[in-house]
Amino acid sequence: MTGLHMPQRNSTNGADPRGISRTAPPATPHRPKLEFFNLADLCWTDYHGYVHSVERLHAEPWGLYMERIVDNPRFHYIESWLLPELHLRVTVYHLRPGHDRGQTYYLDIGDYGPVGPKKWRAEGHYLHVVARPGQVPELLGIDELLTAHAAGHFDTVRTHLAIERAAAVVDGIAGCGHDVDRWLATHGLALSWL
Secondary structure (H helix, E strand, C coil): CCCCECCCCCCCCCECCCCCECCCCCCCCCCCCEEEEECCCCEEECCCCCEEECCEEEEECCEEEEEEECCCCCEEEEEEEEEHHHCEEEEEEEECCCCCCCCCEEEEEEEEEEEECCEEEEEEEEEEEEECCCCCCEEECHHHHHHHHHCCCCCHHHHHHHHHHHHHHHHHHHHCCCCHHHHHHCCCCCCCCC
16 A cells, blocks of 8 residues: 555544544444435435435435535534445535634545435445545544454455455545545546535
8 A cells, every 4th residue: 555644543633523533542343334315305314313404415427415514613514425436435524714724535435325216325334534635645444444343243355345445545545646636537526516
């Protein structure tokens, strides 16, 4: 793998906008998180089973786009693209004044795709890549993935596949000058953002 940056456990990197600490203790094992998106009702069901309204959901041949307002002290708006062929969910958090560090992409590894005419399913596979223009991408979630594997929640084949997919994302972004949009363009994708 080239261009891979994995934060050390004693790092002072702090937390990302989602509140995920980069210095957290080992994760508690859990099954892959499932979410559902309903285009007809403009709603999203989170992995706890709670249903939330969203501002916008629309499907394209290459993926599903979602916009939603959130009540969070650090960010107020989220945009996500679910990209089935790349096994990715690409998210941008719009940070409130004082928290803005420039465009940051969160690329979650998983299985994403339609499960009906107006319904999509998202299954996260524990790993995500944090990418900022011009900076080395960070791969996060290895501890969580390995803990889930050890507990029998994620089999060996899927664990290896998740790691391979995450490594390909990191390598791809690094090989495109640490530019997510440029890397996505190599896959024929030009995603629109607010």
